Amino acid sequence: MIYPMSPKVVELKRKLESFMDRLIYPNEERFYREAEELGPWKVYPVVEELKPLARAEGLWNLFLPESSRGAGLTNLEYAPLCEVMGRAHLAPEVFNCSAPDTGNMEVLERYGSEKDKERWLKPLLAGEIRSCFAMTEPAVASSDATNIESSIVRDGDHYVVNGRKWYTTNATDPRCKICIFMGKTDPDNADRHKQQSMILVPMDTAGIEVKRPLPVFGFYGVPDRASEVIFTNVRVPKENMLLGEGRGFEIAQGRLGPGRIHHCMRLIGLAERTLEKMCRRVRSRVAFGKPVSEQTVTQERIAEARIMIEQARLLTLNAAYAMDTVGNKVAKAEIAMIKVAVPNMACQIIDWAIQAHGGGGTSNDFGLTQAYATARLLRLADGPDEVHRNQIARFELKKYSNA
Structure with missing residues (x-):
């Protein structure tokens, strides 16, 4: 092989494939049934039943390179393991390796304060809560992210967040407790790539409306809990700004x-x-x-x-x-x-x-x-x-x- 697997990865892959054979594939039909019957606003019991089993076998948080909080794998080492998980829609969340939580956890690990990590990263790594990422907007061509119109305006010790987002994955999940929101703090900046910022917005903050789930080819909740979310005068502490204004x-x-x-x-x-x-x-x-x-x-x-x-x-x-x-x-x-x-x-x-x-x-x-x-x-x-x-x-x- 051009990129040979280390003994550690070989062993993790063996354990992962065994878990897939014993517990993931036999439960796929149940997973799809629960997703269809319960819909995108509910927790699917089969996922919650399998999570502690995966954790007990050491198949947990296998992503997150360059961090002592994960399994200590590089991107190259994680690749064959992630491939195995990708064989079934049920699998990634069971191993706490599903989007958008993985990306959000990497953001918190790299750019969050110690307070942010304690409040949000720790329960995300434990699989106790979920998160969402609000970037795409229905009113503009979001393929050009500089088009983003949502606003983040400083008001004393707070920021006021306004915007309409969609394809905000996970927002309908009742366990979704934190949102990473991208909007403009400096819309007049001559550098269009320094107009935007990212801020942490707790999902129980006043002014947030999870308006509707969005189907993907008619599927609600599988493969994605895509959602439309409206933020109206949502006030969050200034400390929730990630890395600083203009660094979105x-x-x-x-x-x-x-x-x-x-x-x-x-x-x-x-x-x-x-x-x-x-x-x-x-x-x-x-x-x-x-x-x-x-x-x-x-x-x-x-x-x-x-x-x-x-x-x-x-x-x-x-x-x-x-x-x-x-x-x-x-x-x-x-x-x-x-x-x-x-x-x-x-x-x-x-x-x-x-x-x-x-x-x-x-x-x-x-x-x-x-x-x-x-x-x-x-x-x-x-x-x-x-x-x-x-x-x-x-x-x-x-x-x-x-x-």
Whole structure:
């Protein structure tokens, strides 16, 4: 292997795969049923039952590099473990490794005060509460984050927060206690990237209305508890400002890099599982006198799927290695490349699997529609394909600026 796993990671992966076989896969049907029946405003009992079991087996907070609070793994070491978790929608939260909590915990670890860490990071790491991240807005093209219109205005010892956000993941979860909110503190600053700030907003503060859950391809709560939230004259102490006014983009880049690569790691696991389902399905079905697995078009798609997964994995491991060795800022080209390549790969493989399953593939019985909703969402979340492609092109063209 180009990136061999350390003995520690090999052992964690073995334990993780065993847990998945024993407790995650057998409970997937129950998880989807609870999500559908209880809806996005409730806690799903199956998740809460499995969390203490995962923690007892040492499979807890495996993310969070460069911190003594996590498992002490680098991004490269975490990658194969995150991939295993990505094979099932149920899994990441069970191991306390789900978005947006992982990204928010990294923000608190890097930029929060000791008071913030005690009040918010500690219970998040314990899985006692959940969090949300309010950045995207319905009234503007949020692919350009400088368009953000929400305001954060200083008023004595407080800031007053106003704005309408959506795709604020987790806000409908009754355990969601803290929000990281991005808005403008200096809208007239000539540098558009210094107009924004991030501030901690407790979700029980007066003036917050979680207006509605947002479905992702008709799914509420799976794969995402996307929500619309309105903030009206929400007053929070000035100490809740993260890092300082005008540093919202700096924090965003520190947060979104790990978030993007975690999404890609999980998607590779989801693509692997989807290919397995496809192979099992086509071997068990007969059409026009021979197994579907012997149809040339099927074999071509299986071969292409394997190639695409291996390419995506190597690209993702390369990005993880770059993040570990030269830092997130220097590795932004590698992160941008996987953010385009991996969701597109997953969308294509899931589409082929749906086709291979016939009409049943469009139902919820095989987990393919849920998988497609996740993969397609991630061509937009944390920046759309177009933005990342433009960024990659600029990096490439810059090499020839003196030519």
